[in-house]
Amino acid sequence: MKKGEAAAARVVITPASGTAGVRPDAPVVVRATGGRLADVVLDSGGRRISGEYNRDHTRWQSRWTLQPGSTVNVRASAENANGLVSTAQSSFATEKVTGNTFTASQDEVLESRRGDTYGVGLPIILNFDKPVHDRAAVERSLQVIAEKPVLGSWHWFDDKQVVYRAKSYWPAYQTVKLIAHLGGVKGGKDLYGGKDLVRTYRIGGSHISYLDIANHHMRVEHDGKVVRRVPISAGMGGSTEYTTTSGIHMNMEKDEDVTMTSPGRGPGDPGYYSELIHYAVRVSSAGEYLHQTPGDEGCLGVSNCSHGCIRQPAADAIWYYKQSQPGDPVDITGTDRQVEPDNGWSYYQMSWAKWLKGSALHHH
Numbered sequence: 001m002k003k004g005e006a007a008a009a010r011v012v013i014t015p016a017s018g019t020a021g022v023r024p025d026a027p028v029v030v031r032a033t034g035g036r037l038a039d040v041v042l043d044s045g046g047r048r049i050s051g052e053y054n055r056d057h058t059r060w061q062s063r064w065t066l067q068p069g070s071t072v073n074v075r076a077s078a079e080n081a082n083g084l085v086s087t088a089q090s091s092f093a094t095e096k097v098t099g100n101t102f103t104a105s106q107d108e109v110l111e112s113r114r115g116d117t118y119g120v121g122l123p124i125i126l127n128f129d130k131p132v133h134d135r136a137a138v139e140r141s142l143q144v145i146a147e148k149p150v151l152g153s154w155h156w157f158d159d160k161q162v163v164y165r166a167k168s169y170w171p172a173y174q175t176v177k178l179i180a181h182l183g184g185v186k187g188g189k190d191l192y193g194g195k196d197l198v199r200t201y202r203i204g205g206s207h208i209s210y211l212d213i214a215n216h217h218m219r220v221e222h223d224g225k226v227v228r229r230v231p232i233s234a235g236m237g238g239s240t241e242y243t244t245t246s247g248i249h250m251n252m253e254k255d256e257d258v259t260m261t262s263p264g265r266g267p268g269d270p271g272y273y274s275e276l277i278h279y280a281v282r283v284s285s286a287g288e289y290l291h292q293t294p295g296d297e298g299c300l301g302v303s304n305c306s307h308g309c310i311r312q313p314a315a316d317a318i319w320y321y322k323q324s325q326p327g328d329p330v331d332i333t334g335t336d337r338q339v340e341p342d343n344g345w346s347y348y349q350m351s352w353a354k355w356l357k358g359s360a361l362h363h364h
Contacts, residue, residue, distance in 0.1 A: 009035025024184025045070030065184030101194035119328030133188035135360035155358035213334030231301025292317035
């Protein structure tokens with residue numbers, strides 16, 4: 001070594017090359033002495049795993065878990081004070097997980113509408129095929145990346161379902177991506193995530209509808225501007241069943257033709273009905289829709305005469321149906337029955353403080 005030259009940096013990767021049976025949730029650590037880490041590339045079963053450096057770039061640690069039963073390759077380089085580059089690599093194997101794995105799937109309404117454009121109230125809903133006991137570990141593995149980031153959080157409704165929503169609505173016209181880094185995550189005793197799940201959502205314009213049930217009127221706003229006013233007729237009341245729920249709903253599914261029947265009643269029973277309804281947009285799991293009126297035109301804008309759904313004139317119903325996006329907010333006021341937060345996608349019914357309490361990472 002010439003005078004004034006610094007010794008080459010030394011790079012150490014843990015686990016060392018040739019190690020077998022590494023736990024999928026064990027961190028990969030790369031350290032440099034006599035220099036700064038310049039680059040670290042970690043490949044686990046064909047997927048790139050990102051990590052984080054410490055402040056002086058002498059230490060790097062993987063951020064996500066490793067794929068079980070896979071070969072992991074790590075390449076790292078460091079530079080000394082004179083710019084001399086040293087490299088190191090490690091190839092090791094993670095332990096196989098047999099039998100006890102869990103997988104995540106997206107809510108079936110979201111899954112069936114992959115590629116659609118969504119509204120600003122879009123929820124991200126994950127269902128697990130086995131109960132998750134280490135909710136914090138699983139929640140830490142869930143990454144939501146938005147082009148226009150806003151505050152949001154996950155909320156566990158039970159040990160098999162977790163839902164993400166923004167504190168307020170998503171900003172319009174952007175892409176949101178979910179990367180569930182679940183492969184190798186420890187979800188409980190002897191239970192590991194089997195594989196990752198990646199989904200992308202395209203959010204369109206802000207379509208928000210405001211329904212005043214007492215005054216039989218709906219106002220639709222696109223990107224903050226009123227684009228349509230519609231005379232409506234809602235549930236006739238008299239019982240909970242026939243009372244339209246107030247609160248923040250979301251458009252979910254839509255169908256040009258839906259046969260609606262009275263719940264829990266058969267032909268011949270008092271109150272039984274079976275009607276073919278057109279241009280129906282569902283806003284709750286309890287069977288509430290915005291749809292074309294099947295008659296009773298005289299009720300529209302005047303009185304409430306439905307079994308709980310929102311009736312619209314034909315031209316308005318067709319227009320609403322065509323421009324509707326899953327995740328468009330529908331804010332209903334004027335009845336004494338509130339929609340439950342887990343009735344459909346009505347997650348904005350829950351206060352933000354209460355929503356955060358359902359997170360395994362944000363107990364406030």
